[in-house]
Amino acid sequence: ELANQMQMVALQTGRRPKTEEDIRSFQQEVLDQMVSDQLFLQEAKKDTSIHIRPEEIDQAVQDQIDRLSARFDTYDDFIAQLATEGLTVRDLERRFRDDVKNQMLKQRFIQKKLLDVSVSRREVEEFYEKFKDSIPPQPEAVKLAHIQLAITASPQVEDSVKELALSLRRKVLDGADIAALSVKYSSFGAGANGGDLGWIARDDVVPDFARAAFALQPGDISGAVRTKFGYHVIKCEGKRGDLLHLRQILLGVIPTAADSARTYQLADSLLNELRNGADFAEMAKTYSTDDASRATGGELGWFATNKLPPEFAKAVQGWKTPGEYRGPITSQLGVHILK
Numbered sequence: 001e002l003a004n005q006m007q008m009v010a011l012q013t014g015r016r017p018k019t020e021e022d023i024r025s026f027q028q029e030v031l032d033q034m035v036s037d038q039l040f041l042q043e044a045k046k047d048t049s050i051h052i053r054p055e056e057i058d059q060a061v062q063d064q065i066d067r068l069s070a071r072f073d074t075y076d077d078f079i080a081q082l083a084t085e086g087l088t089v090r091d092l093e094r095r096f097r098d099d100v101k102n103q104m105l106k107q108r109f110i111q112k113k114l115l116d117v118s119v120s121r122r123e124v125e126e127f128y129e130k131f132k133d134s135i136p137p138q139p140e141a142v143k144l145a146h147i148q149l150a151i152t153a154s155p156q157v158e159d160s161v162k163e164l165a166l167s168l169r170r171k172v173l174d175g176a177d178i179a180a181l182s183v184k185y186s187s188f189g190a191g192a193n194g195g196d197l198g199w200i201a202r203d204d205v206v207p208d209f210a211r212a213a214f215a216l217q218p219g220d221i222s223g224a225v226r227t228k229f230g231y232h233v234i235k236c237e238g239k240r241g242d243l244l245h246l247r248q249i250l251l252g253v254i255p256t257a258a259d260s261a262r263t264y265q266l267a268d269s270l271l272n273e274l275r276n277g278a279d280f281a282e283m284a285k286t287y288s289t290d291d292a293s294r295a296t297g298g299e300l301g302w303f304a305t306n307k308l309p310p311e312f313a314k315a316v317q318g319w320k321t322p323g324e325y326r327g328p329i330t331s332q333l334g335v336h337i338l339k
Helices: 002-013 020-046 054-069 075-084 089-114 121-134 155-173 178-185 207-213 257-275 280-287 310-316
Strands: 141-149 196-200 225-227 230-240 243-251 299-304 326-331 334-338
Touching: 054 075, 054 089, 075 089, 141 257, 141 280, 141 310, 155 178, 155 230, 155 243, 178 243, 207 225, 207 230, 257 280, 257 326, 257 334, 310 326, 310 334
Parallel strands: none
Antiparallel strands: 141 299, 141 334, 196 243, 225 230, 230 243, 326 334
């Protein structure tokens, strides 16, 4: 478990200890953090009033992977780096899932406890004067909140992709080779090997895909199955215990330029409302597509400015006015309004 966590931390932070001393130091840091996290988590789990919805976890896992992949020049570079670590995206999703759930549980536990905590400016100043000689230097930091607007495809695009999936399904049922159709039509490189997914366990795939796939018998063809990746047409080619040999056609539901323009127009409209006095937290709860921060009014917390994603770092450069808004800002996750 320690080795797995070290691998994940190295992947997320880009840290690559080279000497034996560096490795031992890195190992001890990760171990100390794991122990601290477990103690904190045990307390959080005792609070039965805290609930995390599965869809919140799914979105947070995807956001985590999107943030990680954004550090690479291309998505193919990201996949190649995973391969050097002996990992696939599905491996990453499985490893992230428990960690993300635990992090969300701890965050909500902390938020609940902090509701009862009030510290005056005078108390802060007294603490600083008393301990300033032992407080280490802190990098420049900024406290952020955001409204994230995912760029999603219009209903017309959604319907056209679904109709194509159903059309390809009919061709397979009429005898067409699903592998050849996958090579021709699949998105995101999913058809490179004829859509062959190999032998799959239920936990290897997202729940929507699993529900459809694991209802199939060898030779069966699914309907048009919608997941966060797009529409799938799935063929079961074999069954061995709890494993299925699956092949698919995957059609991505990709937003058009018009969909992007529509999202930017919404962002501009929200910015105007905010600058005219609208409540940011209520706006975030109503419009934000970031499940992890929406419930808290878009609050993201404190960040060292030198650790922010490049698009955010540029936006907050020289920012000194609390309560000011900036945006729209584009990232791989969509369009953002920052506070």
